[in-house]
Amino acid sequence: SLGVIAYEMLTGKLPYAKGFSNARDITKRTYTGVRTIRDDIPTWVDAALAKAVAKRPSERTEALSALVEDLQRPNASLAYDRPRPLVERNPLAFWKGLSALLALTIAALLYIIARR
Numbered sequence: 437s438l439g440v441i442a443y444e445m446l447t448g449k450l451p452y453a454k455g456f457s458n459a460r461d462i463t464k465r466t467y468t469g470v471r472t473i474r475d476d477i478p479t480w481v482d483a484a485l486a487k488a489v490a491k492r493p494s495e496r497t498e499a500l501s502a503l504v505e506d507l508q509r510p511n512a513s514l515a516y517d518r519p520r521p522l523v524e525r526n527p528l529a530f531w532k533g534l535s536a537l538l539a540l541t542i543a544a545l546l547y548i549i550a551r552r
Contacts, residue, residue: 438503439488439496446481447473451489465491466527469520480510487514 443451452465467489470482484506488497497503506514523530 438500439485442507443470443485443489446470446477446485449473451485452491466524467491478510480514481507483514484511 440451443449447470449468451467467486470477470485471479484497484503487495487506488503490496497506505511522533
């Protein structure tokens with residue numbers, strides 16, 4: 437919960453949009469990175485907060501001292517420089533693009549079949 441408070445202090449928003457009202461909501465929500473809201477925050481701070489507010493308790497920062505240390509200086513064990521895939525950054529754009537690609541493929545196949 438300290439990770440959520442730190443996130444809210446930096447952004448004024450919750451890390452998972454509206455929060456969780458039940459167990460099904462947990463799978464539907466995606467983490468909104470601090471840098472999407474405030475680009476002046478270093479990537480390593482965003483990575484530390486992402487770890488602190490992870491959905492699965494086993495993936496979260498275990499101790500308060502570890503979170504404080506991660507927020508004070510970059511932690512080499514956090515993969516904060518890796519680019520996140522589109523499906524994580526913007527799932528709606530990913531599925532729209534995939535659907536458009538599928539529609540084009542189907543249209544091309546129907547065109548080929550109709551010419552025979």
